[in-house]
Amino acid sequence: MTPPISLACLLAGYQGSKNCKDIISSLADDILLLILSLLDLKEAARTSALSRRWRYLWSYLPGYYDFDVSATCWWKFRKIWDEQYLLNVRKFADYVNQVVSSSRAPRVHTFRVRIPLDSSYRADIHRWVNFAMGKSVKELELNLSFYYGVCCGGPLLLDSFSCYAQYPTGHTLVSLSLASLCINDSFVHSLLLNFPNLERLSMRDLHCQGGNVKVVGGLLKLRYLEMSFKTDLVTLEISARNLISIVFVGHDEDVKFSNVPLLQEASFEGTYPLRVIHNPRNISGFSSQLTKLNLNLPSMHKIIGNPIKLPHFGNLKLLELLFFDGLDKNLLIFTNFIDACPMLQKFKLRVTPCLSLSSCITDLQCYCICTMYV
Structure with a gap:
């Protein structure tokens, strides 16, 4: 039986004899790049140490540049605000800079960075954006979220993307x-104006300077929109005729929808769902065309305390409600939702346990207490 050959042996051209011949290195560049594309970026870069032939080969990879700090070993044992933690974050940013400066790829399909960075990393972040934009990137993600950690500085103010219009x-x-990140209120308008083929836009936990955001355009190809702002948003106007799905996390903002004839899926979180329930005018313009609706409700008390005035959901097939409360409330209140949806096929009710239930349910953040097929 032939013994298994390791990847290292293959790269050395090992054929089971002492007279080793480097067979793989003699292959065409396209084939070698195909082999390297099966590895993650960091592993591919390590092949540069094999020989002169391999030294720069990895830098021509056109595929996915994925930098996720949670995949590193030190991240699992991090201590926030610890000096070593801050040093490791700096090293990770330097690693991204090194890869970006070494890349010789003519184009990049996906460029993704997930690491908590503040405004002190402004130069680094704009260097990464410049790199991605210069490589005809198709998918770009900058996630500086506190979900991945905590930074001591304020959020980075991202410059307008209008300078990349000619790229x-x-x-x-x-x-x-x-x-x-932090943006000004003209950022979104400039973005949509200069990137006409944008189909998916996700903006989460943003700080907005100016307070008025418009997602408006008669020629927009935008199909998926996700928006949530931590501070300063006052008004949000949405007019996108190709929009199919929206996720909005909001509170007291004035949200205006117009010209969304294809909108089929909607998810609302924060306290904004209460406005949907108690004031049907907020979504009455498109409620009859929705097929899927998700409402993350803050509390049962706030639902019961005011009269429910739901719009008509004539085509709704799936309704999912999540609320943060105990189980001591009369769930018959949700029959109002079912009555408003004559075509409903599936109704899900999910509960995030309150503190009194946490001792009984320790491993679940959220559980379903009701799934009904109509």
């Missing part, structure tokens, strides 16, 4: 995801 990326970018 090839102006026509290639189809997906953009931003998290834990």
Whole structure:
């Protein structure tokens, strides 16, 4: 039986004899790049130490540049605010800079960075954006969220993307995801104007300077929209005729929908769902065309305390409600939701346990107490 050959042996051209011949290195560049594409970026970069032939080969990889700090060993044992933690974050950013400066790829499909960085890393972050935009990137994600950790500085103010309008990326970018950044109120308008092929836009936990955001355009190809703002948002206007799905996390903002004829799926979180329940005018313009609706409700008390005035959901097939409360309330209140949905096929009711239940349910953050097929 032939013994298994390790990857290291293969790279050395090992054929089971002492007279080793480097067979793989003699293959065409396209084939070698195909082999390297099966590895993650860090492993691919390590092949540069094999020989002169391999030294720069990895830098021509056109695929996925994925930098996720949670995948590192030190991240699992981190101590926030610890000096070593801050040093490791700096090293991780330097690693991204090194890869970016070494890359010789003519284009990049996906560029993703997930690490908690504050405004002190402004130069680094803009260097990464410049790199991605210059490589005709299709999917760009900058997630500086506190979900991945905590930084001591304020959020980074991201410059307008209008300077990239003449880049090839102006026509290639189809997906953009931003998290834990600061933007001004003209950022979104400029973004949609200069990137007409954008189909997916996710903006989470953002700080907004100016307070008025418009997602408006008669020629927009935007199909998926996710928006949540930590501070300062006052008004949000949405008019996108190709929009199919929206996720909005809000509170007291004035949200106006117009010209969304294809909108089929909606998810509302924060305290904004209460406005949907008690004031049907907020979504009455498109409620009859929705097929899926998700409402994350803060408390049963706030639902019961005011009269429920739901709009008509004539085509709704799936309704999912999540609320943060105990189980001591009369769940018959939710019959109002079912009555408003004559075509409903599936109804889900999920509960996040209150403190009194935490001792009984220790491993579940959320559990379903009701799934009903109508």
